[in-house]
Amino acid sequence: MTASPGRRVLLAAPRGYCAGVDRAVIAVEKALEQYGAPIYVRHEIVHNKYVVQTLEKKGAVFVERTEEVPPGNIVMFSAHGVAPVVHEEAERGRLATIDATCPLVTKVHKEAVRYAKEDYDILLIGHEGHEEVIGTSGEAPDHIQLVDGPEDVAKVEVRDPERVVWLSQTTLSVDETMETVDALKTKFPGLVSPPSDDICYATQNRQLAVKQMGAEAELVIVVGSRNSSNSKRLVEVAKLAGARDAHLVDFADEIDEVWLDGVSTVGVTSGASVPDVLVEQVLEWLAERGYADVEIVKAAEESITFSLPKELRRDLRDEAAALVAERGGSGASEE
Secondary structure, eight states: OOOOTTOEEEEEESOSOOHHHHHHHHHHHHHHHHHOSOEEEESOSSSOHHHHHHHHHHTEEEESSGGGSOTTOEEEEOTTOOOHHHHHHHHHTTOEEEEOOOHHHHHHHHHHHHHHHTTOEEEEESOTTOHHHHHHHTTSTTTEEEEOSGGGGGGOOOSOTTSEEEEEOTTSOHHHHHHHHHHHHHHOTTOBOOSSOOSOHHHHHHHHHHHHHHTTOSEEEEEOOTTOHHHHHHHHHHHHTTOSEEEEESSGGGOOGGGGTTOSEEEEEEOTTOOHHHHHHHHHHHHTTTOOOEEEEEOOOOOOOOOOOGGGGSOHHHHHHHHHHHTSOSSSOOO
16 A cells, blocks of 8 residues: 555544534443443434444434333433423433433524523524424524525514524534625624524534645545535535535445546545544545555644533433333333
8 A cells, every 4th residue: 555656645634523422422332331222312313324333233222203212211312402392202201311412502502592582583594404403493493493595595584683693503514604694694784693603613623624625635535424414514615615526425435436537636534423433444445546645634623522411420220210100101102
């Protein structure tokens, strides 16, 4: 695996796991270790195929609806967050819960609740159907309307243009979000901004690294799953930054050698829910084809960590059993 003259790889730093993803994945592993299988998880804990498959092998059971979890069990809520109604579903279903919502998403939830109490119209910038958007919208459904990009701004109506605020999904493209914000400010000059940027630090840092490599790399390979919003944004950012081509892959064997035609410089990065082992496999694949010279493109230092969910410090199996005993039996959950 020797380098071919003129061929190189630009490797983004930072890349891969953010603090919220790391916390969520460790929370599932810790719960399995502490309480034993099964640990039910509502939706994918993070949007990555490899991570989900690995946790399934250890005993995690992923479900789409809270009602699928048998009474007397433990259910974990994913890093993307859930609406208050989901907590109510778990209580009715006699389930012990672990909330692995990313603290940065929780911050947006709290902002939504606060502005709703102050009777603002809340314009949530995000992608329709994304779990994070569903969870945030559920905090104040009567006050929140979704704005899915600049093209949505024309149809936005508010009660009072002087009492309107914008919030955003944490995993969006920074540039696209600000384009939407600018369009909203043109329509509503009194638009209030959140007290701090909603787009998470990791999303911004990964996009910044891709912008730096995009001007030099003819091809950018983003490791990540197709349901990962932040991973898909990295592909878009790479192309806007000047890369001739950019592709999203879950695994190295999804790379098409045709993409390498006429390419001297390949950029490699990964979304915030991607373990570095998958990036290493991509680097090995490229090295076998002459791209063994790797240069780091460093955009930022990251040192943020989050503590594990507080529920992991309790005996949740006993709590779940007590819920069943209190509410009569262990049959199917009540509707």
